[in-house]
Amino acid sequence: MSYQHISVSGQPIALPVGKVVCIGQNYQDHIAEMQSKTAPDALFFIKPSTALCPLAPAFSIPPDRGAVHNETELAVLIGKPLKNADFATVQDAIWGYSLALDLTLRDVQAQLKQLGRPWEVAKGFDGACPVAGFVEKSQLQHSQQLEFRLLVNGKLRQNGNTANMIRGINQLISEMSQHFTLLPGDMVLTGTPAGVGPLAAGDELELQLAEHLHITTKVSA
Numbered sequence: 001m002s003y004q005h006i007s008v009s010g011q012p013i014a015l016p017v018g019k020v021v022c023i024g025q026n027y028q029d030h031i032a033e034m035q036s037k038t039a040p041d042a043l044f045f046i047k048p049s050t051a052l053c054p055l056a057p058a059f060s061i062p063p064d065r066g067a068v069h070n071e072t073e074l075a076v077l078i079g080k081p082l083k084n085a086d087f088a089t090v091q092d093a094i095w096g097y098s099l100a101l102d103l104t105l106r107d108v109q110a111q112l113k114q115l116g117r118p119w120e121v122a123k124g125f126d127g128a129c130p131v132a133g134f135v136e137k138s139q140l141q142h143s144q145q146l147e148f149r150l151l152v153n154g155k156l157r158q159n160g161n162t163a164n165m166i167r168g169i170n171q172l173i174s175e176m177s178q179h180f181t182l183l184p185g186d187m188v189l190t191g192t193p194a195g196v197g198p199l200a201a202g203d204e205l206e207l208q209l210a211e212h213l214h215i216t217t218k219v220s221a
């Protein structure tokens with residue numbers, strides 16, 4: 001499916017579609033639910049541009065590769081190049097914010113972890129990153145104090161607040177830019193709070209980002 005970044009009102013944004021740079025383990029409650037070992041260095045990984053797809057009105061999941069887990073995350077759209085950037089440069093380069101799902105093939109990931117292998121294929125498959133429209137930075141003043149949630153079939157599954165990030169938005173993007181140059185149209189995922197779990201075809205999802213976004217969508221049957 002072709003994908004283009006759009007604004008919250010559905011207008012195309014004049015930026016190319018680039019890579020998605022993600023952080024693992026950025027909320028303590030998710031680290032606890034996964035019983036993950038933490039390290040002082042951040043855990044960064046990349047989803048290719050082909051992972052991006054529209055979040056609504058529906059998205060699909062691989063039918064035959066084991067459990068596909070939701071990870072609801074604040075997404076940041078980058079508007080200017082960033083390399084070894086300080087916090088002020090990062091702030092200036094942000095175009096806006098949205099919500100995305102970092103879809104994860106959890107069984108595949110677990111097998112790869114056990115073998116000590118990279119888990120790229122569990123996170124980077126086509127359609128692994130459904131994302132909503134973006135709210136412009138000027139419309140969203142307190143990006144580090146935003147409540148967000150995911151309901152699946154009417155039941156609350158994830159309820160996070162960006163205030164609980166271990167690495168804040170400016171810090172994590174600054175650190176990412178020490179490893180990977182970020183280009184206009186790239187997107188950053190800021191990590192998931194607790195409440196990851198399997199999605200199934202036919203599930204109805206509701207995602208909310210404070211008063212800025214309220215999306216209903218479903219997993220295609």
Ligand code: ZN
Binds near residue numbers: 022024071073189191
């Ligand atoms: Zn994630």
